[in-house]
Amino acid sequence: MSEAIAIEPLPLAIPRRVLRLLPGVALLVALGYAGKLAEQLLRDYGKAHHLALPQIEYVLWAIVFGLIVANTVGVPQIFKPGIATYDFWLKAGIVLLGARFLLGDVLKLGRISLLLVGIELVVAIAIMTVIGRWFRLKPKLTSLLAIGSSICGVSAIIAAKGAIEADDDDATFAIAAILALGAFGLFAYPAIGHLLHMSDRSFGLWAGLAVDNTAEAAAAGAIFSDAAGKVAVLTKSTRNAMIGFVVLAYALYWASRGQAHEVKSKAAFVWQKFPKFVLGFLFVSALATAGAFQPQQMASLANLSRWAFLLTFAGVGLKTDFRELKRQGLRPFVVGALAELSITVVTLVLVLAASAVFDL
């Protein structure tokens, strides 16, 4: 799951809360739209001058524009509440993306995703546990890093922090590692995918399995191609759906050692952690499968989903502050990089094997 920055539950009236969001949302729209224009302008320029310019997707432009703003002039406080809504746009975009999937495709891809996600979870947790022991990290910090790298990045770490009663410092350390590697993966994965001539489905599966935050996974997929972006979101959502079970397992483990509070109802715990937007995605997909939408309406919903993702991608760039990551020191990068590199290689092998078996 992506970094879930909450809109703080301030005791403000709803109109005032909405007003607080406007500057940041306007910035997301402006940067996202600038990214879309940049893609068009470059393509038109290439055509007009008969130049074979590289096709740079709006996704990459929107992220780069966001990165430039965040890491040069910085983001003034007035924009921050609205920028934090990028996570909201991501989830709304995923629900709307359901209109582009028939349930049959979801089930087919979902089955393959579920199988690979199961293997990825076990491998990622094992790798992170071994590396944590090598570097003599605190056991709860190792747990947080294992949860973050196996499921869904920052929000999984935040969900697990309360459940296993980890320190704030451990959570900050784990989040810094996941964020730094997410930023790197955004650019590295599509390049590797093209180098290996991966198909859209294979690359989407790989991005969904290996990239930790949902927004970065969606972006890495979309940078590769539109179709890969769809598959990346589906695979990452399957991974996100596992959050409750993995966090529950860790909570039970630490409770059994007397270092976390008891879990009263396991079913309620899993439901509380379950990402509800997955249900919304399945519902819209079921409507599309049942023929509830005419072709024009399907196109409109698909376009709405693209607009929502456009705002998300601008937010991904704006929230990545390299100075903040640098302040966290080198250790999170080294520990995280070693683990992520291992997970990257393992998931790549898994996907290439699955592509051969399932003819993806």
Next chain:
Amino acid sequence: MSNRSRISHDWWAVIAALAAVVLVKAGILPNIPW
């Protein structure tokens, strides 16, 4: 962030997306360009 706010954030996104689906289906948003 608390789990409580994460859940409500999830639900708000679902509600907003489903509201958009209803508007498109009802023809109130007839043609969303890209």
